[in-house]
Every structure is written in C-alpha cells, then in structure tokens.
Amino acid sequence: MATTSEYGLGEFAFARGWFMIGEAQEATKIPAPIRYFGKDLVLYRGESGQPYVVDAYCPHMGAHLARNTTSYIVRDGEHVQGESIRCPFHGWAFGPDGQCKHIPYSDFIPKAAKLRTYPVVEKAGILWMWHDPEGLEPDVELPDFGGHYGESGWVEWKIDYMGDLDVHGIEIVDNMADFGHFIPIHGAKDWQYFANEFKGHVVHQYYSAGHRTLTAADEDQLVLDTWYEGPGFLQSEMAGAYDSFIMIANTPIEDGKTRSWHALMVKVHDGSRATTEEDRAIAFEYQEGSRLAFAQDVEIWANKRACLNPLAIPNDGPYGKVRSWYKQFYNSRDKAAEIQKRVNGLVVTLDKRPGNKAA
Ligand code: FES
Numbered sequence: 001m002a003t004t005s006e007y008g009l010g011e012f013a014f015a016r017g018w019f020m021i022g023e024a025q026e027a028t029k030i031p032a033p034i035r036y037f038g039k040d041l042v043l044y045r046g047e048s049g050q051p052y053v054v055d056a057y058c059p060h061m062g063a064h065l066a067r068n069t070t071s072y073i074v075r076d077g078e079h080v081q082g083e084s085i086r087c088p089f090h091g092w093a094f095g096p097d098g099q100c101k102h103i104p105y106s107d108f109i110p111k112a113a114k115l116r117t118y119p120v121v122e123k124a125g126i127l128w129m130w131h132d133p134e135g136l137e138p139d140v141e142l143p144d145f146g147g148h149y150g151e152s153g154w155v156e157w158k159i160d161y162m163g164d165l166d167v168h169g170i171e172i173v174d175n176m177a178d179f180g181h182f183i184p185i186h187g188a189k190d191w192q193y194f195a196n197e198f199k200g201h202v203v204h205q206y207y208s209a210g211h212r213t214l215t216a217a218d219e220d221q222l223v224l225d226t227w228y229e230g231p232g233f234l235q236s237e238m239a240g241a242y243d244s245f246i247m248i249a250n251t252p253i254e255d256g257k258t259r260s261w262h263a264l265m266v267k268v269h270d271g272s273r274a275t276t277e278e279d280r281a282i283a284f285e286y287q288e289g290s291r292l293a294f295a296q297d298v299e300i301w302a303n304k305r306a307c308l309n310p311l312a313i314p315n316d317g318p319y320g321k322v323r324s325w326y327k328q329f330y331n332s333r334d335k336a337a338e339i340q341k342r343v344n345g346l347v348v349t350l351d352k353r354p355g356n357k358a359a
C-alpha cells in the first residue's frame with residue numbers, strides 16, 4: 001500500500017493527534033509490547049491505575065522492556081513498581097517521565113538514561129495515545145464521546161476490532177466526502193441532504209437519507225452528524241430506530257498500514273429506570289448492525305489498490321478538500337493553521353429538503 005509521501009501529505013510520515021491504541025483492559029501490570037507509528041512501544045499500567053506508553057528499547061543496552069519471561073525481575077514481580085517500569089536485563093527502573101530513577105548496582109545515574117514517553121488517556125473504555133511528530137504536548141483535548149459513555153439510559157459500547165488493513169488512513173477518511181458509496185455500500189435511499197463542513201481540526205459530514213435496515217419504519221430518514229476531530233477517529237450522532245453514537249478509530253501500525261476498530265453506544269431508554277439485560281441485548285444487536293455496515297467499507301479497503309488521485313466527478317463529494325484538510329496533521333503546527341484557513345467552510349453536495357429552492 002502507498003505511503004504518506006506517495007500521497008504527498010506533508011513532511012511527517014505519521015500524523016499528529018489522538019489515536020486509539022487498544023482497549024482499557026489491555027494495559028496491565030504486565031508490560032505488553034505494542035507497535036504503532038512504525039515504532040516498537042511498551043504499554044503498562046502503574047500501581048495507581050494510570051496507563052503508560054514508552055519506547056520499547058532500553059537506553060542502557062537496548063533490551064526490549066516487555067519481551068521477556070525469564071528474567072528474575074519478571075519472575076519476582078518487579079517489572080512494574082509503583083509507576084516505574086524496570087528493565088529485565090540489568091534492572092534499571094524508569095519513572096513515568098521516562099527518567100531512570102534507580103540502578104540496582106550504581107548510585108551514579110546518567111542524565112541520558114531516559115526513555116521516550118507518550119501521553120496516554122483512558123476514556124470510554126479505550127486507551128488513547130497522543131502522537132506528535134514534533135514531540136509536543138497535545139494542542140487539542142480528547143473529546144468525551146457525546147458524554148454518552150456511562151450516561152444513564154445508554155448502553156456502553158463494546159469494541160469491535162475490524163482488522164489490520166493494508167491501507168493508508170487517508171483512504172478511510174475519504175469516506176467523509178464519499179457521497180456516491182452510500183447507496184451501494186450502506187443501503188441508503190431517498191436522499192435529502194449531504195454536506196461537509198470544515199472547521200479547523202474538525203470536519204463534519206451532515207447526512208439525511210432513508211436506510212434499508214437502520215430505521216424503524218421504511219419511510220423514515222436516518223439523520224447523522226459525523227465528524228473527525230483530528231486524523232485518528234470518527235464520531236457520529238445517529239438518529240435512527242434508536243439514538244446511537246458511533247466511534248471508528250484508525251491508527252497507523254506502519255506507514256500505509258492501519259488498524260481499525262468500531263464501537264457503538266445505544267440509547268435504550270430515557271434514563272428514568274434501570275437498564276436490563278434485555279436492553280443490553282437490543283443495544284448489542286443494533287451495534288452489530290452498525291458493525292456490519294462499517295464492515296462493508298472495510299471489505300473495500302482491504303482489497304483495493306491505493307488511490308493517489310481520485311478520478312473525481314462533480315457529483316462526488318469534496319474528496320480534494322477532505323484530503324487537503326487531512327494534510328494539516330502531517331505538517332508543522334504553523335503550516336496546519338494555513339491549511340485550515342484555506343479549507344474552512346461548508347460544502348453542500350446535495351440538498352433536496354422541502355423548502356430548499358434547489359430541490
Ligand atoms: S539493557 Fe536495560 S538495564 Fe541494561
């Protein structure tokens with residue numbers, strides 16, 4: 001699959017933003033090897049409960065901090081102590097800031113004994129890591145997913161792993177502008193409205209159409225506000241047979257290779273009563289319908305060749321603008337501001353709503 005530079009996205013191979021790196025329960029007191037952004041990393045949870053991500057290789061002699069089962073550090077349960085991770089090779093311990101805090105056989109600790117660390121937040125049952133090619137702190141906050149996670153009346157999502165795809169993230173984000181795929185891929189019908197709005201680091205898709213399976217009655221409209229806040233994950237407030245909230249995450253493993261997840265929360269009642277097992281069964285059935293709809297996109301991505309330049313026609317949505325918007329995350333923050341200024345605004349692809357003169 002094609003790489004960031006082949007798409008001409010900018011100076012960095014991997015984008016700036018918040019990215020899903022796993023489910024909350026994957027961070028434990030047993031350090032785990034993970035690989036994202038073309039890098040070997042280690043995920044662990046400190047005794048306070050805080051999850052951490054650090055570079056995998058020890059600055060002392062290059063041992064992998066997690067890939068070990070036989071060192072006495074690991075066997076004696078000293079791999080994580082407090083918030084620190086201890087290297088299985090010579091036992092150097094690194095604190096949550098990455099600085100070496102303790103060497104079992106030396107009072108002298110060199111300044112250069114430091115691991116690179118990455119900001120991690122656990123939210124909505126998911127581990128999120130801030131990736132910044134310039135090594136800077138987050139300039140945007142991780143959103144709260146509509147405030148629905150843990151909200152009474154809503155059933156919390158389970159995470160659907162969708163696969164490791166030989167596709168660059170840009171082809172997944174193209175979906176925001178992709179008006180023409182909704183009928184063949186998602187069973188849309190009776191179109192009313194399709195538009196995109198670009199607002200800084202956010203891009204929205206406003207959608208209103210009928211749907212073959214996700215509406216209560218055949219003539220009902222499925223109304224969605226779908227948006228990306230940064231390059232790594234989609235959120236969508238969907239009004240159909242139930243109110244629901246979709247999250248789709250895509251995180252680069254290598255340049256041009258992407259891990260994808262889907263999740264959906266469903267509002268099963270107004271919050272005035274307790275949620276029952278029956279409610280949860282209904283929510284998970286609805287989530288499964290949404291997962292299957294997204295799996296139809298995934299099947300295309302898993303089998304297509306790279307599209308460096310779409311052969312776009314006027315009735316396609318604004319692919320070019322979505323791709324320009326996406327470039328901001330592959331360039332320095334100064335350049336990102338310029339790109340935002342150029343693409344900000346509303347693009348209406350279709351409007352057949354009653355009262356609209358063009359209808
Ligand atoms: S290689 Fe890690 S402590 Fe020596």
Ligand SMILES: [Fe+2]
Pocket residue numbers: 175181185186297
């Ligand atoms: Fe899609």
